[in-house]
Amino acid sequence: MSVLAQCDSKETFVLNLGPQHPATHGVLRVKLTMDGEYIRQAEPVLGYIHRMHEKMGENRTWAQFMPNTGRLDYLSALSYNHGYVLAVERSAAIEVPERAEYIRVITVELNRISSHLVWFGAFILDLGGFTPLLYAFDDREIILDLLQAVTGSRLTYCYFRFGGVYNDIEPDFITGTLAFIKRLRARMPMYHNLVTKNIILVKRLKDIGFVPAEMCRKYGATGPVLRGAGVAYDVRRAEPYSVYPELDFDIPTHPEGDSMARYLVRMDEIEQSMRIIEQACTKLPNGPVMAEKAPKIIKPAKGDYYAAVEAARGSFGVRLVSDGTNTPYRLKLRSPSYSNLSLFGEASRGMLLPDALALMGSLDLVIPEIDR
Amino acid sequence: MSGYFAEIFSGTKSLAIGMGITFKYMLKPVVTVQYPYETLKMPERYRGHIELVKDPETGEAKCIVCGMCQRACPSGCITVAGDKREGEKKKVLGKYVLNFTTCSLCGSCVESCKSGAIKFSKEYNLASTRKEDYILDLLQRLKEQR
Amino acid sequence: MNPPSEPIRLLAFLIGLIIFAALNAAYLVWLERKVAGHVQRRIGPKEVGPFGLLQPLVDGIKLMTKQILVPDHIDPILFRIAPPLLLIPAVMSFVTIPFSETLVARDINLGLLMIFAFASINVLGILLGGWGSNNKYAVIAAARGVSQNVAYEIPMLITVITMVMITHTLNLNEIVRQQAGGIFNWYIFRWSANPLMLVSFLIFFTCSMAETNRAPFDLGEAESELVAGYHTEYSGMGFGLFFMGEYANIVIGCSLATLLFLGGWQCPFGLWPGVHWFLIKLYLLIFTVILIRWTFPRTTIYGLLNLSWKILIPFALFNLILTGAMLKIWPLIFP
Numbered sequence: 001m002s003v004l005a006q007c008d009s010k011e012t013f014v015l016n017l018g019p020q021h022p023a024t025h026g027v028l029r030v031k032l033t034m035d036g037e038y039i040r041q042a043e044p045v046l047g048y049i050h051r052m053h054e055k056m057g058e059n060r061t062w063a064q065f066m067p068n069t070g071r072l073d074y075l076s077a078l079s080y081n082h083g084y085v086l087a088v089e090r091s092a093a094i095e096v097p098e099r100a101e102y103i104r105v106i107t108v109e110l111n112r113i114s115s116h117l118v119w120f121g122a123f124i125l126d127l128g129g130f131t132p133l134l135y136a137f138d139d140r141e142i143i144l145d146l147l148q149a150v151t152g153s154r155l156t157y158c159y160f161r162f163g164g165v166y167n168d169i170e171p172d173f174i175t176g177t178l179a180f181i182k183r184l185r186a187r188m189p190m191y192h193n194l195v196t197k198n199i200i201l202v203k204r205l206k207d208i209g210f211v212p213a214e215m216c217r218k219y220g221a222t223g224p225v226l227r228g229a230g231v232a233y234d235v236r237r238a239e240p241y242s243v244y245p246e247l248d249f250d251i252p253t254h255p256e257g258d259s260m261a262r263y264l265v266r267m268d269e270i271e272q273s274m275r276i277i278e279q280a281c282t283k284l285p286n287g288p289v290m291a292e293k294a295p296k297i298i299k300p301a302k303g304d305y306y307a308a309v310e311a312a313r314g315s316f317g318v319r320l321v322s323d324g325t326n327t328p329y330r331l332k333l334r335s336p337s338y339s340n341l342s343l344f345g346e347a348s349r350g351m352l353l354p355d356a357l358a359l360m361g362s363l364d365l366v367i368p369e370i371d372r
Numbered sequence: 373m374s375g376y377f378a379e380i381f382s383g384t385k386s387l388a389i390g391m392g393i394t395f396k397y398m399l400k401p402v403v404t405v406q407y408p409y410e411t412l413k414m415p416e417r418y419r420g421h422i423e424l425v426k427d428p429e430t431g432e433a434k435c436i437v438c439g440m441c442q443r444a445c446p447s448g449c450i451t452v453a454g455d456k457r458e459g460e461k462k463k464v465l466g467k468y469v470l471n472f473t474t475c476s477l478c479g480s481c482v483e484s485c486k487s488g489a490i491k492f493s494k495e496y497n498l499a500s501t502r503k504e505d506y507i508l509d510l511l512q513r514l515k516e517q518r
Numbered sequence: 519m520n521p522p523s524e525p526i527r528l529l530a531f532l533i534g535l536i537i538f539a540a541l542n543a544a545y546l547v548w549l550e551r552k553v554a555g556h557v558q559r560r561i562g563p564k565e566v567g568p569f570g571l572l573q574p575l576v577d578g579i580k581l582m583t584k585q586i587l588v589p590d591h592i593d594p595i596l597f598r599i600a601p602p603l604l605l606i607p608a609v610m611s612f613v614t615i616p617f618s619e620t621l622v623a624r625d626i627n628l629g630l631l632m633i634f635a636f637a638s639i640n641v642l643g644i645l646l647g648g649w650g651s652n653n654k655y656a657v658i659a660a661a662r663g664v665s666q667n668v669a670y671e672i673p674m675l676i677t678v679i680t681m682v683m684i685t686h687t688l689n690l691n692e693i694v695r696q697q698a699g700g701i702f703n704w705y706i707f708r709w710s711a712n713p714l715m716l717v718s719f720l721i722f723f724t725c726s727m728a729e730t731n732r733a734p735f736d737l738g739e740a741e742s743e744l745v746a747g748y749h750t751e752y753s754g755m756g757f758g759l760f761f762m763g764e765y766a767n768i769v770i771g772c773s774l775a776t777l778l779f780l781g782g783w784q785c786p787f788g789l790w791p792g793v794h795w796f797l798i799k800l801y802l803l804i805f806t807v808i809l810i811r812w813t814f815p816r817t818t819i820y821g822l823l824n825l826s827w828k829i830l831i832p833f834a835l836f837n838l839i840l841t842g843a844m845l846k847i848w849p850l851i852f853p
Contacts, residue, residue: 013654064446067478128733128816131394134558138403145415152419152492158478166479167417194393199383200734200814203821354818380829384720387814391806394557394813404560 012040015353019048025122025360026367030344032353039356042348044341050371057331062088062298063162065331070156072333073369076115078108079311081160086241087307087318088162091300099287100164101243106177106280107147107159109273113184114143115312116266116273123263123361124195127204132195139187142180146173163294174281181274188271196267205260209359211347212257219346220339223314224269225363228262230255235310246283249276259362266364299326313337313364335369419477420493421470424514433514435489437463441481447474450481465511472498472506531623535612542769543762544574550808557812584754589652592751596650601756604643604763607636611770616691618783618793629690630682633774634675637729640767641667644731644738647760648748659747662819663738667729669826674725676834677718680841681778684711694782698791704781710848712841719779721830721837723803726771728822730764733811735822772803 017030027048033041053068060068069084070077082104089096096104117140121133144154150169151159159166195201211221213229226233234251236244252268254261300322308317314336321330340363348356405412414420424433437454449471454463482490490510500506548563548570555562563570588597614629616622626632641664648660684705685693697704705711706719728735739747749760776782776799783796817825 060446067446067476124815129814131558131812138559149415152417190393194390197386198390199386200817390813391809398556402560
């Protein structure tokens, strides 16, 4: 439960958790009204990295917007590629070949693992532990090398196309991926021994930053924040897309709603992603990776289309309004971190400052996707 | 009361296990590559900036100056120009300039080229102190290559 | 040959001790960076000199050539006096530490008490540094540092009192002499005096880490989750002095732990006592302190204070009572 201050003091001061953050969240400014050590009010101020992606969407053709999707949430860029591509494919009724769907699932889940590894390292770095970051990055290097061999990029992927993926995978991608999964499975107990069971960390995370399910519903928080409050909502199960209905995986939830629950949900999600990748690798069919009938210039029919995918941080949605021309009329991006951040103001009331920072780390925010 | 002692005991044990892990990793070899003394080989599909492909028969660039790459680029960083000489069916490339400061390495240009005239290079050592170094004259680079 | 007269011997020792403290402060930084590097599966400093051994020298030159930015509206005396206040007590405490049977600057009968008297001045360095900076975040961090230091002085002193009850002397050299004769005579294994001696050692070690503001108790300085702590406003050599003071204090804390519990300059097999054993044990403890920093995350201020008041002090008091009881009862059972 949140710790409430004992006495109501009139003397408060404003502390600026400025845009230049030592932590890796990005350029977020939070205006805190503090009473001694306790936070009375927290007001996030956004906009320091607003790059007008939605406006760029109105001035670029449908295919020209692809690189922008990789730059929204750079840590899980393939999920964002997937969301945009899904929306356009729904609007133009393009069929994606089976092999391309499986390749999409494998690469997206690898990207999810790498995003969670970065979150893990950065979160523990916020709390003062310097080493797990580098162990996580050691594992992440292998994912990045695998994806680089396939797509050519390491971070901001522009790999998906309308109707499939850009190029096919080599057989040693599959062997490399399976070898990596074996290695990561062997390393996960090390992470749990070094970090999860550490008494200092348990004291810092357990019962800190309580976010109950009603608060999540009020602010529209999704992803591990919602699953850490006990609600088993995952876009891959609620609004199935791609080949996820054919794959067998669980949705990890923890009912406590504190920072420890969100931490454990993400660690469990890494395990579930590994399961998905293994199944997809065995089920991978042969065939083309690009739909033959995919038109070169996409012109969706007039209308309003929406697609949501489960990105690493929550439900990422793309709303397209098309007026029949070759550029979108309106392209709205629903970023999960925006909704997750909006509950910070209410959840951090009455908390101590280091605890509020642990809460913010456990929400896993990436500011560029909030500001777009 | 027993919870108090149990917590102290399990806490101390978790700390000792953690230290054991870091000590073990300290004795293992390093995983970093000592750049610039050791360099890594870039994979085949690595996306460096684009470069022109030489036609092995004629020795010239394969580019037919159709302008598809220029139209496909989201950032407008490609400038292609060429003229049609008499007696030849296709245009001859006169200028191909890439403004790498705005390129996002999306690959739309490579994908849209029908004649396979551009491909990704493997250049990654691109540090410079002047912006002009990043306005790449790809035709010049092709000529210097041979 | 006449033995050198006392003032000359003392002067030679003082110069040697200052050089020892300075070299330690410099090369412990090197050791820390190397250990941190290898724990994180990378090489630490390697460019400057072989294995990066000249790195501390170059860093020292950099710190000395930096502009010493003195902000406006600071308290002129307090701001400048704070960094030396952290370093001087540590260097002065070196005077009584016996590196070997004969290598001791001044064999004072109240050596242990003198070290703790000087250690209490550390707190002043932190407090004055924070207060004199005219920066509200530095003051908050300094206030936390004071409460941390006070909270951890108490179990440390209670543990030391327990040891003094066993050793009957405050003379450090005498304490080490009492641990002669092999590893099981060291006080950490002297379970006839107190079966929970390992617990005493752990309490003392934890408290010495907290006294020197060392991770995982480094809220004062690595408070970078919020602001930079009590040495925000210091630059150049002012910061360098804080740094050196911290490492000198670590050396003092670990030397005390070695002397009181691990037998000082005694050999584990009782053969060749000497300064080399002292240095080996000292650097093993310092290595442990460094490893702990790079393994664990930071505690919060309340976790830290809870640890001291609710766990360390009850255990230390219990140890005290137990030792008193054992000292009376053991000779009755085994005369």
